Amino acid sequence: MSEYIGHDKNGICVGIVKKQYFTFAHPPNEMTLESGAKLGPITLAYETYGRLNANKSNAVMIFHALSGSSHAAGYYSKKMESPGWWDNMVGPGKGIETDNYYVICSNIIGSCYGSTGPSSINPRTEKPYALSFPLFTISDIVRAQKKLVDHLGIKKLLCLVGGSIGGMQALEWAVSYPEMVESVIPIASTCKRSALSIGLSEAQRQAIMADPNWNNGDHYSKARPEKGLALARMIGHITYLSEDSMHRKFGRKLHENDAFKYDFSIDFEVEGYLHYQGKKFVDRFDANSYLYITKASDYFDLGEQKGSGSLVKAFSQTSAKFLVVSFSSDWLYPTSQSKEMLKAMKKAGLDVSFCEIETDFGHDSFLLAHKRLTKLIAGFINRVYNGTQSSLENQ
Amino acid sequence: MSEYIGHDKNGICVGIVKKQYFTFAHPPNEMTLESGAKLGPITLAYETYGRLNANKSNAVMIFHALSGSSHAAGYYSKKMESPGWWDNMVGPGKGIETDNYYVICSNIIGSCYGSTGPSSINPRTEKPYALSFPLFTISDIVRAQKKLVDHLGIKKLLCLVGGSIGGMQALEWAVSYPEMVESVIPIASTCKRSALSIGLSEAQRQAIMADPNWNNGDHYSKARPEKGLALARMIGHITYLSEDSMHRKFGRKLHENDAFKYDFSIDFEVEGYLHYQGKKFVDRFDANSYLYITKASDYFDLGEQKGSGSLVKAFSQTSAKFLVVSFSSDWLYPTSQSKEMLKAMKKAGLDVSFCEIETDFGHDSFLLAHKRLTKLIAGFINRVYNGTQSSLENQ
Numbered sequence: 001m002s003e004y005i006g007h008d009k010n011g012i013c014v015g016i017v018k019k020q021y022f023t024f025a026h027p028p029n030e031m032t033l034e035s036g037a038k039l040g041p042i043t044l045a046y047e048t049y050g051r052l053n054a055n056k057s058n059a060v061m062i063f064h065a066l067s068g069s070s071h072a073a074g075y076y077s078k079k080m081e082s083p084g085w086w087d088n089m090v091g092p093g094k095g096i097e098t099d100n101y102y103v104i105c106s107n108i109i110g111s112c113y114g115s116t117g118p119s120s121i122n123p124r125t126e127k128p129y130a131l132s133f134p135l136f137t138i139s140d141i142v143r144a145q146k147k148l149v150d151h152l153g154i155k156k157l158l159c160l161v162g163g164s165i166g167g168m169q170a171l172e173w174a175v176s177y178p179e180m181v182e183s184v185i186p187i188a189s190t191c192k193r194s195a196l197s198i199g200l201s202e203a204q205r206q207a208i209m210a211d212p213n214w215n216n217g218d219h220y221s222k223a224r225p226e227k228g229l230a231l232a233r234m235i236g237h238i239t240y241l242s243e244d245s246m247h248r249k250f251g252r253k254l255h256e257n258d259a260f261k262y263d264f265s266i267d268f269e270v271e272g273y274l275h276y277q278g279k280k281f282v283d284r285f286d287a288n289s290y291l292y293i294t295k296a297s298d299y300f301d302l303g304e305q306k307g308s309g310s311l312v313k314a315f316s317q318t319s320a321k322f323l324v325v326s327f328s329s330d331w332l333y334p335t336s337q338s339k340e341m342l343k344a345m346k347k348a349g350l351d352v353s354f355c356e357i358e359t360d361f362g363h364d365s366f367l368l369a370h371k372r373l374t375k376l377i378a379g380f381i382n383r384v385y386n387g388t389q390s391s392l393e394n395q
Numbered sequence: 396m397s398e399y400i401g402h403d404k405n406g407i408c409v410g411i412v413k414k415q416y417f418t419f420a421h422p423p424n425e426m427t428l429e430s431g432a433k434l435g436p437i438t439l440a441y442e443t444y445g446r447l448n449a450n451k452s453n454a455v456m457i458f459h460a461l462s463g464s465s466h467a468a469g470y471y472s473k474k475m476e477s478p479g480w481w482d483n484m485v486g487p488g489k490g491i492e493t494d495n496y497y498v499i500c501s502n503i504i505g506s507c508y509g510s511t512g513p514s515s516i517n518p519r520t521e522k523p524y525a526l527s528f529p530l531f532t533i534s535d536i537v538r539a540q541k542k543l544v545d546h547l548g549i550k551k552l553l554c555l556v557g558g559s560i561g562g563m564q565a566l567e568w569a570v571s572y573p574e575m576v577e578s579v580i581p582i583a584s585t586c587k588r589s590a591l592s593i594g595l596s597e598a599q600r601q602a603i604m605a606d607p608n609w610n611n612g613d614h615y616s617k618a619r620p621e622k623g624l625a626l627a628r629m630i631g632h633i634t635y636l637s638e639d640s641m642h643r644k645f646g647r648k649l650h651e652n653d654a655f656k657y658d659f660s661i662d663f664e665v666e667g668y669l670h671y672q673g674k675k676f677v678d679r680f681d682a683n684s685y686l687y688i689t690k691a692s693d694y695f696d697l698g699e700q701k702g703s704g705s706l707v708k709a710f711s712q713t714s715a716k717f718l719v720v721s722f723s724s725d726w727l728y729p730t731s732q733s734k735e736m737l738k739a740m741k742k743a744g745l746d747v748s749f750c751e752i753e754t755d756f757g758h759d760s761f762l763l764a765h766k767r768l769t770k771l772i773a774g775f776i777n778r779v780y781n782g783t784q785s786s787l788e789n790q
Contacts, residue, residue: 035657135657195641195665199633202666205659206629210622212607227605234601235630238594243729246590252696260694262430262530264600264686268693270590271597291659298663299655301647331726334638 013083013091014049014098017074019114021045024147031143037134041123044148045070045114046106049090050098052154057388059154060101060381061145062086063162063169065366066236066293067285069113072105073098088369095374096161096381106148108141108169110292115144118288119220130288131217138165138300142172149180156180158388159381163187163366164333165297171341175306178318183384185377187325188366190337191311191344192301197332200239201294204232208287217288229287230278237277242329242362246270303344311341315348322352323380325373327365353380408478408486409444409493412469414509416440419542426538432529436518439543440465440509441501444485445493447549452783454549455496455776456540457481458557458564460761461631461688462680464508467500468493483764490769491556491776501543503536503564505687510539513683514615525683526612533560533695537567544575551575553783554776558582558761559728560692566736570701573713578779580772582720583761585732586706586739587696592727595634596689599627603682612683624682625673632672637724637757641665698739706736710743717747718775720768722760748775 023043025031030040047070052059062072064085073090075083089095090103107115110133118133125132149157157180160170167189174184193201208214211228219225241249254260255272266272307314322345326338335356345352357372359365366373418438420426425435442465447454457467459480468485470478484490485498502510505528513528520527544552552575555565562584569579588596603609606623614620636644649655650667661667702709717740721733730751740747752767754760761768 035655037657131659135655192647194638195645195647195663196633196636196638198647198663199629199641199665199669202663202669203626203630203633206622206626207602207605209659210602210606210626227601231598231601231605234594235598238591238598241591243589243591243726246594250590252587252590252593252699260430262432264526264604264690267690268590268593268597270594274594274597295659295662304647331638 012093013087014074016078017047017049017071017076017084019045019047019070019076021114022148022151024151031140033134033140034137035135039109039116039134039136042109042116042144042147043114043120044106044109044116044144046104046148047071047073047084049073049103050101052102052152056154057156057158058101058385059152059157060096060103060159060161061149061157061173062090062096062103062105063160063166064105064108065162065164065166066290066297067281068166069111070105070107070115071113072103085367089374089377095377097378100385101158101381104149104152106145108293109144110136110141110289110296112286112289117286118217118292119286128220130220133288133292135292135295137296138168138172139176139305141296142169142176145169145173146177146180156182158385159183159185161185161187161377162189164189164363165293168297168300168302171302172300172306174318174320174322175302175314178320181318181320182388183321183323183380185323185325185380186338186341187373188327188330188333188363190333191303191341193298194337197239198298200235200332201298204235205291205294207231207235208291214287219287224282225287226282229282229285229290230275232287232290233281234274234278237274239332240362240364242331242360244329244360245362248360249273311344312347315345315350319350321384322350323376324352324354325366325376326356327362328356328358329360330363330365332363407488408482409469411473412442412444412466412471412479414440414442414465414471416509417543417546419546426535428529428535429532430530434504434511434529434531437504437511437539437542438509438515439501439504439511439539441499441543442466442468442479443500444468444498445496447497447547450787451549452551452553452787453496453780454499454547454552455491455554455556456499456544456552456568457485457491458555458561459500459503460557460559460561461685461692462676463561464506465500465502465510466508467498480762484769484772490772492773495780496553496776499544499547501540503688504539505531505536505684505691507681507684512681513612513687514681523615525615528683528687530687530690532691533563533567534571534700536691537564537571540564540568541572541575551577553780554578554580556580556582556772557584559584559758560688563692563695563697566697567695567701569713569715569717570697570709573715576713576715577783578716578718578775580718580720580775581733581736582768583722583725583728583758585728586698586736588693589732592634593693595630595727596693599630600686600689602626602630603686606682609682614682619677620682621677624677624680624685625670627685628676629669629673632669634727635757635759637726637755639724639755640757643755644668706739707742710740710745714745716779717745718771719747719749720761720771721751722757723751723753724755725758725760727758
């Protein structure tokens with residue numbers, strides 16, 4: 001669904017793309033969430049890039065993380081203001097090659113970029129759901145995505161790719177719909193959040209909820225909890241970086257001054273950067289979505305939920321091929337957690353490759369145009385694709 | 396100044412102790428701070444344990460960290476409700492042996508445990524200083540402590556011991572008053588805060604300042620910024636632990652429930668713990684003190700300030716013996732930062748020992764009764780003491 005305009009600022013890109021919508025679970029056929037609550041109607045905003053081939057065997061689904069959207073690649077207009085969040089990875093000649101593959105990316109439920117979430121209007125009340133929106137899990141996110149894939153008429157996804165919370169969705173897909181998944185690339189992700197990352201996640205939620213403008217979630221026609229959301233983003237942003245990358249980028253450089261100011265404004269460059277990140281974020285994200293999505297990621301425990309306590313059991317339900325990628329300086333979902341999933345996958349007899357990429361960019365590395373990551377992803381998807389094509393030919 | 400009562404809950408302790416006060420810098424002789432601002436009169440609350448020997452050669456000064464006080468050991472009353480913050484290290488038969496050494500601990504300026512700080516009454520206005528209190532540095536803290544040591548009639552301190560921000564004070568002492576310092580033990584400390592730790596520090600300050608009850612620092616006769624301070628403590632507390640210790644202590648255990656609650660209250664044990672730590676803290680600490688002391692620690696850069704850009708130059712100003720201690724799982728002031736100071740000390744030709752203690756307790760390890768730490772400290776101080784005694788005998 002993309003019109004090639006030839007070039008992005010640095011080279012070729014998927015061009016002008018259009019956000020699309022799919023609505024399902026119309027009452028009285030609402031979706032029952034893992035909590036038991038019902039949600040419907042549900043709209044998913046999604047985008048696709050490239051063309052689905054005749055036998056529908058070239059679909060690659062990518063999953064966004066906490067603050068992402070369906071807009072993974074290209075531009076919404078010729079103004080080319082800001083490309084999709086993974087434009088460096090998705091496009092013609094890029095890691096996920098849109099000349100060969102049909103790429104789907106949908107905004108998750110609970111988010112604020114077109115899919116049904118707490119900021120959406122509840123048709124029953126004609127007001128935003130706010131906190132009446134039910135809490136959901138990664139499994140709920142994935143069950144909604146499954147409806148979209150069915151709607152697109154795709155029976156099998158060639159590859160699922162996602163970083164961070166996006167990786168959780170890819171893993172959940174593999175064990176929930178094994179018949180639909182050929183291969184999976186979880187990047188900088190985990191099968192369950194650690195106590196450390198849950199603690200950091202709760203601190204971010206508390207930052208939002210302590211803001212009086214949050215108003216127990218009811219702030220859509222009022223002043224928004226900007227201070228709280230900005231602080232949550234500041235904390236989050238620190239967890240996406242690493243000690244080394246922050247040292248290299250900021251060190252102890254001062255911000256717009258030659259000497260300490262000796263007040264409580266900004267002294268250091270790193271403070272200025274975090275304030276800027278916080279401020280920028282409140283213009284584009286909903287505070288309630290932040291609460292719901294972080295909670296969904298805290299709940300995620302693939303072994304507990306899909307393997308009755310055993311991660312090996314969970315992975316035994318799939319025969320997908322896996323490429324697990326971690327980053328050496330990621331302290332939010334460190335390599336040790338990728339190795340834990342790798343171990344369980346191997347015990348489950350799966351075909352797994354693993355790569356820890358040496359980088360000091362921390363958790364955020366999955367969003368950067370890292371050459372090694374690009375090569376790894378391209379090589380893996382091509383191998384899987386060629387494998388499926390030859391087995392189709394042999395049928 | 397301690398009356399032995401024989402035993403603490405686990406064994407012997409320094410007994411009942413009394414907080415004492417020393418006031419100086421009476422106007423018009425205020426102390427000029429590093430910022431150029433003037434502060435006075437200044438009161439320091441302090442405690443001493445053990446007895447100063449005849450030649451005053453057995454004084455050990457210990458320095459508290461962000462939220463500590465002069466109350467390092469013993470009890471204020473026979474109720475023995477809660478001992479000093481380093482009672483496991485300071486006392487008869489303990490790492491810092493009060494049968495042999497005279498131990499001094501003073502509350503730093505800017506704090507809220509008896510020393511002059513933002514919550515103190517400004518005698519000029521008869522109101523709390525609040526934000527009219529000048530911002531200060533580690534150097535200012537140390538210059539005030541120097542006045543106390545002069546007042547106690549001590550010409551040379553046998554050993555300076557401190558963890559975290561306490562270690563910064565010990566390091567600052569060594570290069571600011573080299574003639575007064577025999578030896579130094581900086582534990583889990585650094586010669587300058589990294590961009591990562593400044594970022595985390597700023598997030599904690601923002602948590603306080605975003606609380607409307609903070610009221611630009613003016614909240615002493617009003618509702619206090621409890622939510623903000625609790626959140627700051629939550630964030631801080633996460634940085635004092637480690638991924639492994641949090642995993643061992645909490646993992647993904649649920650808090651007072653068998654299943655997810657699917658709301659924004661507390662689901663996980665780690666969340667409950669952090670909330671508890673936050674709540675407990677607001678009863679005992681002043682939000683403004685938190686701002687001022689974190690800022691002082693952010694400013695600290697020993698090489699920049701005392702060596703005109705060179706840490707080696709800074710250390711060249713002292714001939715003190717050093718024992719540098721770090722903890723393998725400390726990610727706030729990691730071993731790499733201790734090694735950096737070690738390297739500079741060696742280049743400056745100093746007598747240095749270094750030990751990285753393997754532990755998963757993170758930054759907080761310096762407060763725990765770690766056997767290895769206790770032995771290291773005891774052994775080092777005894778060796779230094781024996782050395783000074785034999786050189787005194789040879790004079």
